[in-house]
Amino acid sequence: MKFPYSVGYTLHLCLGSKRLASLAVVEVRSNKQDKYRQTQLCFSAEKGYEGVAKILLRQDDVNPHRLDPPEQTHLCFAAMKEHEEATKMVLRRDDANPDNLGQYEKTPLCYGTQNGYKGVAKNIRQTERHQLC
Numbered sequence: 721m722k723f724p725y726s727v728g729y730t731l732h733l734c735l736g737s738k739r740l741a742s743l744a745v746v747e748v749r750s751n752k753q754d755k756y757r758q759t760q761l762c763f764s765a766e767k768g769y770e771g772v773a774k775i776l777l778r779q780d781d782v783n784p785h786r787l788d789p790p791e792q793t794h795l796c797f798a799a800m801k802e803h804e805e806a807t808k809m810v811l812r813r814d815d816a817n818p819d820n821l822g823q824y825e826k827t828p829l830c831y832g833t834q835n836g837y838k839g840v841a842k843n844i845r846q847t848e849r850h851q852l853c
Contacts, residue, residue, distance in 0.1 A: 751781060753788075762788035765795070765810065768803035777809055784816040795844075796822035799831040804839040807832075811847050818844050 751759055761782055764772040776782050785793050795818060798806035807828070810816050819827055826834075832841035 751783065751786075756789060758788045759786065761794050762786075762792075762797060765803065765806045766797035766801055768798070768801060768806055770803075770805045770809065773806050773809050777813055784810050784813050785820045787820075787822070790823050792822040793820045793828070795820070795828040796826070796831060799828035799837065799840045799844070800835070802832075802835070802837040802840055804837075804843060807840050807843045811843060818847055 753759055754763075761773060761776045761784070763769075764776065777784065784795070787793060788797075792800075795807060795810045795816060798810060811818065818829060821827060822831075829841060829844045831837075832844060
């Protein structure tokens, strides 16, 4: 089964069932880009789809600090949109780097604190792997 649509469209179709989301991840492949050059993890972090992000982050081939258009990390997307659970999930990975700079040379912690997202900022500070803004 192949999905001719963008990653976002595929995820929208699959959100009703964890089983379907798992199937979509296997079929589309975790690092495959859609027509907007975004990966499934990027889209799910930005939209706050924790279930899909959790499935993707279990896969070893997923790069949690990859830059997706517009040159943001998955953690930056989650922090900018105040998705606390998505930030926690990305940060649980040992290879996630909370200091990777996104667009405008800002870290995820900068996005969290500047936007007043206390929960997001707290999650990032607790990792002890971050720099201040």
